[in-house]
Structures are given as C-alpha cells and as structure tokens.
Amino acid sequence: MNGLINYLSCGLLWLGLLLKAPDLIRHRCDPYLRAICAVLGLAGVCFFLGAEPTVAAVNHLSGIPNLAAPLTYASITAYSAASQILIVYWRGGPRVHRTSRRWMVAYAFVLLGIATTFVLGDAPVERRTDLDTYYATTPFIAEMIVLYLSGHLAAASVTTVSALRWAREVHGWLRTGLVVLGLGALCNAGYSVSKLAAVVARWYGNDWSGLSTTVSPAAAGLAALMTVTGVLIPLVGPRLTQAQRARRAYTRLEPLERELDDLLTRRALRLPRPRWASPATRLVWRQTSIHNALGSLDAFFDRDLYERTLEAEARASGDAERAEATAWAVVIAAGAAEERGGDRPLVPSGEPADCPERAPSSAALGGIADALATSPRIAAARVRDRTATTGTA
Numbered sequence: 001m002n003g004l005i006n007y008l009s010c011g012l013l014w015l016g017l018l019l020k021a022p023d024l025i026r027h028r029c030d031p032y033l034r035a036i037c038a039v040l041g042l043a044g045v046c047f048f049l050g051a052e053p054t055v056a057a058v059n060h061l062s063g064i065p066n067l068a069a070p071l072t073y074a075s076i077t078a079y080s081a082a083s084q085i086l087i088v089y090w091r092g093g094p095r096v097h098r099t100s101r102r103w104m105v106a107y108a109f110v111l112l113g114i115a116t117t118f119v120l121g122d123a124p125v126e127r128r129t130d131l132d133t134y135y136a137t138t139p140f141i142a143e144m145i146v147l148y149l150s151g152h153l154a155a156a157s158v159t160t161v162s163a164l165r166w167a168r169e170v171h172g173w174l175r176t177g178l179v180v181l182g183l184g185a186l187c188n189a190g191y192s193v194s195k196l197a198a199v200v201a202r203w204y205g206n207d208w209s210g211l212s213t214t215v216s217p218a219a220a221g222l223a224a225l226m227t228v229t230g231v232l233i234p235l236v237g238p239r240l241t242q243a244q245r246a247r248r249a250y251t252r253l254e255p256l257e258r259e260l261d262d263l264l265t266r267r268a269l270r271l272p273r274p275r276w277a278s279p280a281t282r283l284v285w286r287q288t289s290i291h292n293a294l295g296s297l298d299a300f301f302d303r304d305l306y307e308r309t310l311e312a313e314a315r316a317s318g319d320a321e322r323a324e325a326t327a328w329a330v331v332i333a334a335g336a337a338e339e340r341g342g343d344r345p346l347v348p349s350g351e352p353a354d355c356p357e358r359a360p361s362s363a364a365l366g367g368i369a370d371a372l373a374t375s376p377r378i379a380a381a382r383v384r385d386r387t388a389t390t391g392t393a
Helices: 002-026 031-050 052-062 068-091 096-120 141-167 172-203 209-252 254-259 261-266 279-300 303-317 320-339 362-374 376-392
Strands: none
Touching (some): 002 052, 031 052, 031 068, 031 096, 172 209, 279 320, 320 362
16 A cells, blocks of 8 residues: 555656656756756655565665665655755745755755765664664664654755745745645655654654554655645646636637628638637637638728717717727628628618728727627617518518
C-alpha cells in the first residue's frame, strides 16, 4: 500500500512536470520556470525513492543495507531547497538571486551532513519502512535522521508562512494557488512533525512508529496533491478564464450569425467550421464569418436608418453604447432582408442604401447580437415585416 501511494503521488507530480516541460524548453533560462520544474521533479523523486519496492531494489543492487535512506533524505532536502527558491522567485524583489543562493548553500550543507553521518554511522539491518524509529538511538544515524527532518520542517514552515502571508496581498488565481500551496506546505510540515514525534518517543522508550509509517506517508501524499495543484493553478487558471470568456463570446454571437446565415450560405462566405478547436479559435471563426457577411452586405446598409435609430434609442435608453448596438442591429437586419431579394425590407428606409461611416468592430459584435435577440425595435420590425408579407400574399 505504501508503494502504491508513493507511486501515485510520484506520477501526479511528474504529470505536472510534463505539463510544464514545453514552457521550460522554450524558456530554459527562466529561473522561475526552472524552480517550478525542480519542485515538481524533486517531489516526485522523493516519493519514488521512498516507496518500499524502490527501497528494496536500491539496497539490493547497491549491496549496502539502507543506502536508500540517505538517498531519499537527500532528495527530500533538495526538494525543500527548491520549494524555498520557488517562493523567492515567485514573489520577486531586488535580492532574489542573493536570497536563492543563500538557500542553496544552506541546504548544500544539510546534504553534506546527511552523507557524512550515514558514512560514520552503522546501520547493518535493512529497514524498509521504519528506519527512522528503528535507528533513532543509533549514533550518527540518529543525527542524520534529525538533520533531514529539521531541514524539511524548516523549509515547510517557511513556505507555509510565506505563501499564506503573500496570498493576503494578491487576488485571483495567484491568491488561490498560494493558499493551496501554503496548505500543501503545511501538510509537508505535518510529515516532519509526525516523524520527529515518533523519533523523540523512541528516545524515551516509547513505540510511536505508527506515526512514522502511517500518518507521515498520508500527510506527504496529500502534500504532493496540494503542491502540484497550487503550482499549476496560477499557470492554468488564466487560460481557463480566457477559454471561458471565449466560449461565452462565441455563444453570444449566435443571434448575429443566425441573422446572416442565409447570406453566408448562399454566397459561400463562411469558412469551414474548425473541429476539435479551442474556444478562442471557434470564436475567431465565428467573428470572421460575420465580418465576411457584413462586408458583402455593406451595399444594403442605410445611413439614414442608422442615424434615426441611433438617435431614437439614445433618447429612450440614455445608453450610447446600447443605442449604437441597436442601430447597427436594425441596419444589419434591414440590409439582410433587402439583400435576400425581398422588396419588403425589414424596416422601411427613407433613402437609397448608403453605408454608415464605419463598420462595426469585433468588440461591438456582441452588443449587436444582444440587440438582435432582445431589442423591442427588432421584434416590432419583424412583426411589421410578417404582416406586410401576409398582406401581400
């Protein structure tokens, strides 16, 4: 079970690393991206090396009992340093590089201490899951255990405080990511605290090994999930927001495209519909189709009708933007009806067709589509058109 949880956690973290790999390849000199990838990669290594099957394989292949322990502790220490450096680069400031170098030097000494104490100590009996408590009173091995746990706890504590404090100063996706990352760091601190509690209990002759073998792995697994989520939220969140906005804009333009559908079909003005495309691509496709239709329809636009509707709607609503959108909607609907070959335009025009001074922009298309769907002027004009058509028939 321990191995399964570890490998699942490792896979989750390396999946996050895989998602960031393209950005790292494109911007390999970006220290912030390197720190993100280091956190995800090293956290995955920690879980991989700490899995019981991996521990057994490392010890067997090396011929050194418990060699997997210092390797795992070293990866945890490197991960702790990477977490600190990530927070430093994430927040920025004038002393980013100096601060990150200090963290790297500090944890380099911790790594050296882990290697030295393991070489000086004696751990002849292989312990795959409970080495921390089994050797808690063994000279040098005990110091190695306390050293790596203290380093990990210090990093987790500083990361928790830094992330949650910074989250109070920012908003949006960054704030959400920092809160999740801070809670993940807090779970990481729970890993160290439970291990240290089991070790201290062993010093006093008590057996709390369950904290080390059950509680700690669970805390570490939850920390991995929250860490990868917290790191990815500020990166993926804005893209999700943009996709949602594009999806809403695409849906919003449907009434306008439907109004121009006959013209688009008869004159083959609509580009092939993209399949398996992103919301942004589908939005551009719909906007392009609408602009193609409007460009073909401009000879049927009536400037006088536009001006009259604009003035009347501005007086009625007091909203200049809404008045402009309604005026364009009336002119487009009238022009489309006239272009279809009917001698009964949707709204009667006083003068021959004459284009308004400028075509609607892409930003204005949403308001025009809303007016086509909801404006009483358009609804009344459609009723008049249907009445005129029935009377003629």
